[in-house]
Amino acid sequence: MRIGMGYDCHRLVQGRPLILGGVTVPHSHGLEGHSDADVLTHALCDAILGACGLGDIGIHFPDTDPVYEGISSIKLLENVIKKTEMEGMKIGNADITLVAQSPRISPYVKEMKCILADACKVPPERINIKATTTEGLGFIGSQQGICAYAVCLLIPIKAL
Numbered sequence: 001m002r003i004g005m006g007y008d009c010h011r012l013v014q015g016r017p018l019i020l021g022g023v024t025v026p027h028s029h030g031l032e033g034h035s036d037a038d039v040l041t042h043a044l045c046d047a048i049l050g051a052c053g054l055g056d057i058g059i060h061f062p063d064t065d066p067v068y069e070g071i072s073s074i075k076l077l078e079n080v081i082k083k084t085e086m087e088g089m090k091i092g093n094a095d096i097t098l099v100a101q102s103p104r105i106s107p108y109v110k111e112m113k114c115i116l117a118d119a120c121k122v123p124p125e126r127i128n129i130k131a132t133t134t135e136g137l138g139f140i141g142s143q144q145g146i147c148a149y150a151v152c153l154l155i156p157i158k159a160l
């Protein structure tokens, strides 16, 4: 088995949709980034790449490449899963924590889990998503940005 961790942070800006775990969440602001800036999915991608020993999302999908401009991060995750399979591994489970002062994501978590699990080719119960605020403290508390942490366990395909 292999484990990996991922962390990501994006700035909140006006005039962009807020996309988290592949779901467009209604909010006054969205996240700034070259892709759709889905911070939750980026953290998961980095956790998986970390477990594979394959570096990070910036190496595989550079933000200087126009191919990735505005791309759905779910497409990036699907690509990461392909790389994982080429390493002979698949997702055992993943646990993701979103750190945001607002909005509340609980109404959307079930849909996010289904989208991420589908991309990871595992049942939704293998993907856990939880959220916390910083009690108003720091740049997250003042709603300048949103962060996400993820850990994942990879298991060998041949062990299944």
Ligand code: MG
Binding pocket: 008, 009, 010, 033, 037, 038, 039, 042
């Ligand atoms: Mg990112």
